[in-house]
Amino acid sequence: MTPFGEDRLGRQLGFLVEIDKLKTVLRRTPLTDNSRLENSAEHSWHIALVALVLSEHAPDGIDLSRVVRMLLIHDLVEIDAGDTFCYDPEARAGEAERERRAADRLFALLPPEQGSMLRLLWEEFAAGDSPDARFANAVDRLQPLLLNVSSGGGSWRTHAVTRSQVLARMQPVRTGMPALWRVVERAVADAHERGFLR
Amino acid sequence: MTPFGEDRLGRQLGFLVEIDKLKTVLRRTPLTDNSRLENSAEHSWHIALVALVLSEHAPDGIDLSRVVRMLLIHDLVEIDAGDTFCYDPEARAGEAERERRAADRLFALLPPEQGSMLRLLWEEFAAGDSPDARFANAVDRLQPLLLNVSSGGGSWRTHAVTRSQVLARMQPVRTGMPALWRVVERAVADAHERGFLR
Numbered sequence: 001m002t003p004f005g006e007d008r009l010g011r012q013l014g015f016l017v018e019i020d021k022l023k024t025v026l027r028r029t030p031l032t033d034n035s036r037l038e039n040s041a042e043h044s045w046h047i048a049l050v051a052l053v054l055s056e057h058a059p060d061g062i063d064l065s066r067v068v069r070m071l072l073i074h075d076l077v078e079i080d081a082g083d084t085f086c087y088d089p090e091a092r093a094g095e096a097e098r099e100r101r102a103a104d105r106l107f108a109l110l111p112p113e114q115g116s117m118l119r120l121l122w123e124e125f126a127a128g129d130s131p132d133a134r135f136a137n138a139v140d141r142l143q144p145l146l147l148n149v150s151s152g153g154g155s156w157r158t159h160a161v162t163r164s165q166v167l168a169r170m171q172p173v174r175t176g177m178p179a180l181w182r183v184v185e186r187a188v189a190d191a192h193e194r195g196f197l198r
Numbered sequence: 199m200t201p202f203g204e205d206r207l208g209r210q211l212g213f214l215v216e217i218d219k220l221k222t223v224l225r226r227t228p229l230t231d232n233s234r235l236e237n238s239a240e241h242s243w244h245i246a247l248v249a250l251v252l253s254e255h256a257p258d259g260i261d262l263s264r265v266v267r268m269l270l271i272h273d274l275v276e277i278d279a280g281d282t283f284c285y286d287p288e289a290r291a292g293e294a295e296r297e298r299r300a301a302d303r304l305f306a307l308l309p310p311e312q313g314s315m316l317r318l319l320w321e322e323f324a325a326g327d328s329p330d331a332r333f334a335n336a337v338d339r340l341q342p343l344l345l346n347v348s349s350g351g352g353s354w355r356t357h358a359v360t361r362s363q364v365l366a367r368m369q370p371v372r373t374g375m376p377a378l379w380r381v382v383e384r385a386v387a388d389a390h391e392r393g394f395l396r
Contacts, residue, residue, distance in 0.1 A: 003347070004381065012251050013381065016341075017348045019247060020230040023240045032218040042221045045243035048270055049217060053210050053312070065263035068270075072246050110251070143214075149201070150215045183202065183211065 008111050015109040021079045028085050028155040029144045038147065040075040040083055047071045050146075051139045057179040058135045066121075070136045073118055074125045077102035086169055087161050099126070128172065138176030141169060142184070149187050153196030162198045163188055206309050213307040216277070223276045226283050226353040227342045236345065238273040238281055245269045248344075249337045255377040256333045264319075268334045271316055272323045275300035284367055285359050297324070326370065336374030339367060340382070347385050351394030360396040361386055 004013035023041040030037055038046075048071045055064050075083075080102035084095045103122060107115035124130055128137045145166070148154030156166065166188050174181045191197040202211035221239040228235055236244075246269045253262050273281075278300035282293045301320060305313035322328055326335045343364075346352030354364065364386050372379045389395040 009255070009377075009381070013344065016244075016248055016251055017230060017344055020244065020345065020348070023229055023236065023244075024231065024233060031221055032215060033222065035222060038221065039240065041243045042237065042239040045239045045246070045270065046214075046218065046221075048243070048246065050214055052267060052270070053214055053308070057207070065266070068263070068266060069250060072243065072250070072266075114251070146211065146215055147218065150218070179207075183207070 011109060011111055012114070015106075018106070018109055019076055019079065022076060025075070025078045025083050027083050027144075028159065029147045030151045030154050032147055032150040034151050034154075040078050043143070044072055044075050047139050047143045050143050051136070054139070054142075054177065054180070057177055059131060059176075059178070061131055062135050063132055066132050067136045067139075070121050070125045070132060071139060073122055074136065074140065076106055077122065080105060085155075085159070087155075087159060087165055096126075134172065134176035136176075137172040138180070141172050142177070142180060145170065145184060145187055148196070149191060153191065153194075156191065157196050160198055163192045166191075166197060209307060209309055210312070213304075216304070216307055217274055219277045220274060223273070223281050225281050225342075226357065227345045228349045228352050230345055230348040232349050232352075238276050241341070242270055242273050245337050245341045248341050249334070252337070252340075252375065252378070255375055257329060257374075257376070259329055260333050261330055264330050265334045265337075268319050268323045268330060269337060271320055272334065272338065274304055275320065278303060283353075283357070285353075285357060285363055294324075332370065332374035334374075335370040336378070339370050340375070340378060343368065343382060343385055346394070347389060351389065351392075354389065355394050358396055361390045364389075364395060 004010040023039050025040040026037045027040060027043055028037065048068050051064065051067050051071055077099040081095070081098035084091050103119055107119040109115070110118065124133045125136055128134060144155070148156050155161070170184045173184050188197065202208040221237050223238040224235045225238060225241055226235065246266050249262065249265050249269055253260070275297040279293070279296035282289050301317055305317040307313070308316065322331045323334055326332060342353070346354050353359070368382045371382050386395065
């Protein structure tokens with residue numbers, strides 16, 4: 001399994017090779033040029049930059065470096081569990097259990113204390129209860145909106161999503177990055193007017 | 199140019215939409231499953247994780263959060279300048295000037311003091327002189343080696359690269375993350391033995 005050996009460094013390198021697979025997990029959101037769907041690895045890069053650039057709009061008391069780490073690892077479980085389309089309730093049933101099993105396998109590739117640390121960070125993101133996780137979740141919701149708006153409707157248009165579905169999905173922005181809520185409302189109203197959203 | 203307006207937040211959002219283009223810049227390294235070439239956005243994600251996971255092997259005095267930020271933005275200039283193949287001396291002529299012009303345009307999309315801050319971080323990476331930049335450069339060199347080894351030769355094989363070219367290219371690992379040098383030497387010797395490297 002690990003061509004770099006089973007010692008501490010070998011396990012770290014094995015994990016780093018394994019996570020290359022996240023680049024093959026496709027999301028439903030297209031790139032802004034509509035050339036193809038986005039994958040979860042480049043999405044993770046993009047949201048880390050969203051967090052860095054918009055950090056001044058985060059509520060006080062956020063640890064930005066922690067948020068960035070959280071965002072960089074938050075989708076790793078999709079290597080096994082796949083990306084679940086957020087507007088598909090049937091697919092979402094069982095998502096949590098699939099992702100838990102994925103976390104069991106993936107984080108165990110690392111030396112134990114390092115794997116546990118990253119797993120805790122992932123669990124914090126998934127629970128969405130801490131200030132850092134609330135901001136991270138807001139960023140993770142905002143980015144697909146930017147892509148859908150910029151690509152002329154994106155996954156909203158392809159999957160005939162409604163305005164109220166998007167507003168419900170975007171609620172974490174309201175709580176985790178309230179300064180951006182007016183941007184969301186304006187973008188959704190505009191997308192509806194242009195026929196990108198039902 | 200910026201559908202989100204020309205105020206501070208609008209410029210930040212415009213920048214975040216613009217950098218989506220990094221996902222369409224292809225590198226020469228294939229993914230570990232050999233399904234396609236890697237793009238510079240997902241590469242940036244991957245090296246940020248390499249830095250996080252291997253941080254204990256960094257020399258003392260590294261600011262890991264700064265290194266991660268540096269890695270997340272280090273390839274943005276490729277949106278205009280393209281990815282320059284590291285083993286192609288002709289392509290590399292003029293690379294610095296192309297990248298400088300790209301930085302002039304891209305970082306100027308942001309509010310001035312924010313753009314300057316990121317540009318300074320990019321310049322620090324490009325110069326490679328500070329401890330943070332040395333570690334960041336080491337990480338940026340090590341990751342393609344992991345992919346090439348795992349994909350059965352990758353860009354080394356496709357472009358008939360020699361062992362001495364790779365060892366020269368990997369020197370930043372020797373200085374920026376010396377604990378990993380034995381991994382590089384072993385990987386290069388093994389790749390040569392298996393015929394992946396001339």
